[in-house]
Amino acid sequence: MKTELVIDLEAEKKEILKRYRALLRASKSTLQKGDKKEIRKAFDMALESHKDMRRKSGEPYIYHPIAVAQIAAEEIGLGTTSIVCALLHDVVEDTDITLEDIEREFGKKTAKIIDGLTKISGVFDTNSSLQAENFRKMLLTLADDVRVILIKLADRLHNMRTMDFMPRHKQLKIASETIYLYAPLAHRLGLYAIKSELEDLSMKYLEPETYKFIAKKLNEKKAERNLFIKKFVEPIDEIVSEQGLLANVYGRPKSIHSIWNKMKKKNIPFEEVYDLFAIRIILDSPYENEKADCWKAYSIVTDLYRPNPDRLRDWVSSPKGNGYESLHTTVMGPRGQWVEVQIRTQRMNEIAEKGFAAHWKYKESSNDNGLDQWIQKVREMLNNPEANALDFLDDFKMNLFSDEIFIFTPKGALIQLPLGATALDFAFEIHTDVGATCIGAKVNHKLVPISYKLQNGDQVEIITSSKQAPKEDWLNVVVTAKAKSKIKSSLKEEKRKIAETGKEILERKLKSLKITYNTDNLNKISYFFKLSSTQELFIQVALGKIELKDIKEYLVSEKEIETRGPERPENLSVDAIKGKMKGTESDILLIGEDMQKIDYTLAACCNPIPGDDVFGFITVSEGIKIHRTNCPNAAQLMSNYGYRIVKAKWNKQKELTFLTGLRIMGIDDVGLINNITKVISNDFKVNMRSITVDTNEGIFDGSIMIFVNDTEHLEQLIKNLMEVRGVTGVTRFDA
Numbered sequence: 001m002k003t004e005l006v007i008d009l010e011a012e013k014k015e016i017l018k019r020y021r022a023l024l025r026a027s028k029s030t031l032q033k034g035d036k037k038e039i040r041k042a043f044d045m046a047l048e049s050h051k052d053m054r055r056k057s058g059e060p061y062i063y064h065p066i067a068v069a070q071i072a073a074e075e076i077g078l079g080t081t082s083i084v085c086a087l088l089h090d091v092v093e094d095t096d097i098t099l100e101d102i103e104r105e106f107g108k109k110t111a112k113i114i115d116g117l118t119k120i121s122g123v124f125d126t127n128s129s130l131q132a133e134n135f136r137k138m139l140l141t142l143a144d145d146v147r148v149i150l151i152k153l154a155d156r157l158h159n160m161r162t163m164d165f166m167p168r169h170k171q172l173k174i175a176s177e178t179i180y181l182y183a184p185l186a187h188r189l190g191l192y193a194i195k196s197e198l199e200d201l202s203m204k205y206l207e208p209e210t211y212k213f214i215a216k217k218l219n220e221k222k223a224e225r226n227l228f229i230k231k232f233v234e235p236i237d238e239i240v241s242e243q244g245l246l247a248n249v250y251g252r253p254k255s256i257h258s259i260w261n262k263m264k265k266k267n268i269p270f271e272e273v274y275d276l277f278a279i280r281i282i283l284d285s286p287y288e289n290e291k292a293d294c295w296k297a298y299s300i301v302t303d304l305y306r307p308n309p310d311r312l313r314d315w316v317s318s319p320k321g322n323g324y325e326s327l328h329t330t331v332m333g334p335r336g337q338w339v340e341v342q343i344r345t346q347r348m349n350e351i352a353e354k355g356f357a358a359h360w361k362y363k364e365s366s367n368d369n370g371l372d373q374w375i376q377k378v379r380e381m382l383n384n385p386e387a388n389a390l391d392f393l394d395d396f397k398m399n400l401f402s403d404e405i406f407i408f409t410p411k412g413a414l415i416q417l418p419l420g421a422t423a424l425d426f427a428f429e430i431h432t433d434v435g436a437t438c439i440g441a442k443v444n445h446k447l448v449p450i451s452y453k454l455q456n457g458d459q460v461e462i463i464t465s466s467k468q469a470p471k472e473d474w475l476n477v478v479v480t481a482k483a484k485s486k487i488k489s490s491l492k493e494e495k496r497k498i499a500e501t502g503k504e505i506l507e508r509k510l511k512s513l514k515i516t517y518n519t520d521n522l523n524k525i526s527y528f529f530k531l532s533s534t535q536e537l538f539i540q541v542a543l544g545k546i547e548l549k550d551i552k553e554y555l556v557s558e559k560e561i562e563t564r565g566p567e568r569p570e571n572l573s574v575d576a577i578k579g580k581m582k583g584t585e586s587d588i589l590l591i592g593e594d595m596q597k598i599d600y601t602l603a604a605c606c607n608p609i610p611g612d613d614v615f616g617f618i619t620v621s622e623g624i625k626i627h628r629t630n631c632p633n634a635a636q637l638m639s640n641y642g643y644r645i646v647k648a649k650w651n652k653q654k655e656l657t658f659l660t661g662l663r664i665m666g667i668d669d670v671g672l673i674n675n676i677t678k679v680i681s682n683d684f685k686v687n688m689r690s691i692t693v694d695t696n697e698g699i700f701d702g703s704i705m706i707f708v709n710d711t712e713h714l715e716q717l718i719k720n721l722m723e724v725r726g727v728t729g730v731t732r733f734d735a
């Protein structure tokens, strides 16, 4: 469908100025002397550089940066630097303006934030490991200046609000990213209002039917619900003011996404979801009375309505890691219906809505800033040079999603851990050495194993032993990224030490057998025992798995080859092989210096297909085996048996097919598998041998074995698969 666009430039100019003035009004509370001028300068620069650009909707592009700046100011509560950065957030990427221009005009800090914003834009591109690497970069900027992420969230929010004009496949991609990453990030940063809106908007595009259904249902009962809320609130309001508390009491609907989550989680229809709204009591209390006033309000509510004793949540005494403070209770309403009541002060409410930025504002008054601790943890994770980017993404995502539990040390200090953390996690949280030597724990004075899953409020004392050391299976016991990385590096260190011992033992053994200790012999011995490296060999020796008698065996086999020595060149030559393989010539592969047609087999370790760079390897009993030059075994074969390597080259052909594997990563949505198999079987007419698929939290990970003609064919297939909606990476793998 095409719509005619009529542009009235004069009217647009007026509208742009109107929006700009609205932005200034929104930022008024934070403006200091000279700030207005900075914002104007940024606005002029953005206006000029985007002047010929329009959004998909046909609107002038400048509407977007203005809106992002407005969200940053109004909904996140950010100040002038952030407003300037938001106005300019797309200029470096999309226009001729450079970072140097920005730095010259607005200074280093602004340039740095915009640099961060520009870098993030590729986070969800190409293959999965690159994506993880980009994500890691994005978090580096977070640890550096959290405003980068906050502006990015404002940008994302505005794009989500104005996505109707995007093509469907883009809507799906953007909505998936949002639900996968941005909404949890907003949650972790304490931006509850933005998190809910991002979730609802994602759902609107990802699950349009369900979204419309719930929205309609909510609307149908709106009047009835409002009446119920009014009646429920009235007596609370009355007594609250009688007791001299200043409070605003109101009902607030829950988000469509959270209602849907509840329906899925409890497997119930819409009609059975009881908490479609929550009651909020927002107190206007001076800082020193906050806690007492919250409990006063709690007492009033529970005098009127009977509370559910299992549903009291006190985040006033122990705020959540993202800074959230509130007192939650669920009480029985007049019609036998459970109603959630949230009690907090205006300060706490602002933190709940604006998250981090509000934290800054109240920083002096909050004595224990959970968010700072969290950012500190992100820093620790990033500082671990051994962490693999994909592992890191996994760990980090888990930490984003999980709820926290609070654990006490024997002396009563409070430690925050993710839900599901074990005694061993706690030990590593206290200190690396405590973790490494942990043999058990006392939880609430009772002895438990290291794998014990901690409960909120547990008091934990760790028991250590100097004889203890980290074990491989500990990795399955812990959930925190910190414990995992510490265990991994300790295991690595342990291996290195064992190898060291093994090396000394082997040196002695070889000496007694009169074998020279050199790289060549070590390689030969490793190869004989089918070990991947000499380090593995040392370890096997240290563990007693390879003994003197085994090495003697090796010696015997070596001698056999030695004594056959003079024969070797003839036996292991192209001509000798050719002689044995009469009548089995094949014309797809040309082998040897003069490119003859000789029979061969394809190595199972790397599954070469026509088009790959290959070489032939003359085996003792199986003729010529063809390997890819980038085969994991190639380096070893070439360096140890150079004389058995022969040239090999593919002859062009189309009739034969070769089995190869593809790994496909993506963001799962309905029909992804269908679309993938459609490309493979219909568009490419390629035969599939097997397909295995793993989906986890919306991430799709599939392995497909297919028959292709050659690399050209394979590359074209990979290209077409990359174009399938939702697919983020396709790589070839070896069986």
Ligand code: MN
Pocket (backbone or CB within 6 Å): 064, 089, 090, 155
């Ligand atoms: Mn943007």
